[in-house]
Amino acid sequence: MTSRANGTDDKARTRRRAVAAMTFATGVIVANNYYAQPLEDALAEAFHATSSQVGVVLTLIQLGYAFGLATIVPLGDLLERRKLVVTMLSMTVAAMVVVAVAPSLSVLGAAATLVGLTTVAAQVLVPFAAHLAPEGRQGKTISTVMSGLLIGVLVSRVVAGLVSQALGWRAVFVLGAVLTAVAVVLLWRTLPVLPPATKMHYFALLRSVVTLVREEPVLRWRVVYSASSYAAFSALWTSIGFMLAAPPHNFDQGAIGLFALFGVAGAAAARFAGRLADRGWAHHAVGGFLLVSTLAWLLIGQGAGPGVGAVVALAIGLLLFDLGVQGVHVSNQAIVYALRPEARSRLNSAYMTLYFLGGAVGSGLSAAAYASNGWSGVSVLGGVLPAIGLAFWLADTAFRRRRARAGTRAVSVAAPATRA
CATH class of the missing domain: 1.20.1250.20 (MFS general substrate transporter like domains)
Structure with a gap:
């Protein structure tokens, strides 16, 4: 023993x-x-x-x-x-x-x-x-x-x-x-x-990544949630430096760089999201984190205003926003990796490639929004992007509930519902 x-x-x-x-x-x-x-x-x-x-x-x-x-x-x-x-x-x-x-x-x-x-x-x-x-x-x-x-x-x-x-x-x-x-x-x-x-050939391996996207609807849903969230993240960091360097703040590069430290909340959110995933709450956590990411822009949008209050609002908004973005990401990764344990690297390739493309879209939209409407345009964009993900999450959740009710009616004794 x-x-x-x-x-x-x-x-x-x-x-x-x-x-x-x-x-x-x-x-x-x-x-x-x-x-x-x-x-x-x-x-x-x-x-x-x-x-x-x-x-x-x-x-x-x-x-x-x-x-x-x-x-x-x-x-x-x-x-x-x-x-x-x-x-x-x-x-x-x-x-x-x-x-x-x-x-x-x-x-x-x-x-x-x-x-x-x-x-x-x-x-x-x-x-x-x-x-x-x-x-x-x-x-x-x-x-x-x-x-x-x-x-x-x-x-x-x-x-x-x-x-x-x-x-x-x-x-x-x-x-x-x-x-x-x-x-x-x-x-x-x-x-x-x-x-x-796996022992498959390399090009067959790459084709199997596309096959995973086609065959796994859960993977497609998770990509939508995370890509919309990361698009807002890229939108934020593409333009925030221009806003902070301009009047009324006129911050130098050192001060602007320090704003990145407010994202430390994301590291804490990652640990919290991981614990929720292990308890079977990953899907519900994604909805909560998307909501936090969306509402955080109400504070971030005030960051271009004058005075200390605007900077404080921006800092709190950044803390909440990064918490939401990273919480969405880690929760979705936990779900995606569980789909096919023997194909985790390929699942991650599909997930992260599309996640990264979402960020590229957000960055491009942010540059256009800042050029045309300044920080207010970026703030509207940043709030809309995770809100789109939240809308899809609500639709997915409603579909899950309808399917669960249909399954309950189809059998005489329903199995205990899971929270995952």
């Missing part, structure tokens, strides 16, 4: 170490995609480039990431995941070093594209974490790893500004390379070696 108990304890400790390494690694990995955003002026000056030329480099990072979501993340079901992640991140380290020493903007752009492509390793780790979690604890495990990712996104912009100011912009990317190398070592030492989930 003691030997068996010790074996169980050892497995639990091994699992906790692996999850802790994944949590650290996802934050470090995803940060590499955001270091350049607050450094636009420094990069333009260093390479004698225009803001639009530097903007192309930032776009290449995102395009590389989107391409990786569609073409590399599914490999998590086909290849041994530890080796896949370590290989990808070793390439990230090399690419970050090239970015740091780049002699021209074209070289920097090519290396930055590789950074975006290989940092989708974070999206291989998230379903990997779900696979390691014991039954009934997937939501908590996913939310733990996702909290690391969210903190990485938030802190990256602040770190980039501070390090660049003290040591220059190249030092930012050296730091990113070093941290990623540390993550590689930790993951290699802690992740278990698991057999691939």
Whole structure:
């Protein structure tokens, strides 16, 4: 009995170490995609480039990431995941070093594209974490790893500004390379070696991602909720810098970057959403988080006004909004990963690719709204987008209830209703 108990304890400790390494690694990995955003002026000056030329480099990072979501993340079901992640991140380290020493903007752009492509390793780790979690604890495990990712996104912009100011912009990317190398070592030492989930050929694997979207209505519903929420998130962060830099606030880049820290509520929301998912409340939680995301814009919309009150309203609105966005995301991931455990990487590829496209749409709409109607236009857009997701959630919930009532009438003794 003691030997068996010790074996169980050892497995639990091994699992906790692996999850802790994944949590650290996802934050470090995803940060590499955001270091350049607050450094636009420094990069333009260093390479004698225009803001639009530097903007192309930032776009290449995102395009590389989107391409990786569609073409590399599914490999998590086909290849041994530890080796896949370590290989990808070793390439990230090399690419970050090239970015740091780049002699021209074209070289920097090519290396930055590789950074975006290989940092989708974070999206291989998230379903990997779900696979390691014991039954009934997937939501908590996913939310733990996702909290690391969210903190990485938030802190990256602040770190980039501070390090660049003290040591220059190249030092930012050296730091990113070093941290990623540390993550590689930790993951290699802690992740278990698991057999691939499928033996199909690569192109059949990619086709199966499309098949999953076609065959899984739950996946399609979850994409609608999350994409509408993330579209509002992208709409916010595409234009908020322009608003804060303009009168009446006239904030500098350092102060604007600090506003990203209000998104720390998202990390807390991720843990809360994970616990709700493990208790069978994920679907209901999505509706609540969408409602919070929508109502938060009533406060965010006041952020362009004069005085301290407007800034306070904006800060509270950002806290609530990020709580809602990340709560929707983690709740939906818990549901999606449970659909087909043997295809979690492919499910994540489909989910995250469409999620990312929703963000791209929100970013484009935000730029147009700010150009035509300023912050008020962005605020209306930001409130409408999650409201669309909420409308679909209400329709889906009503359909579930009608189906449940029909099922109850169809049998003489109904099974106890579940909350999931």
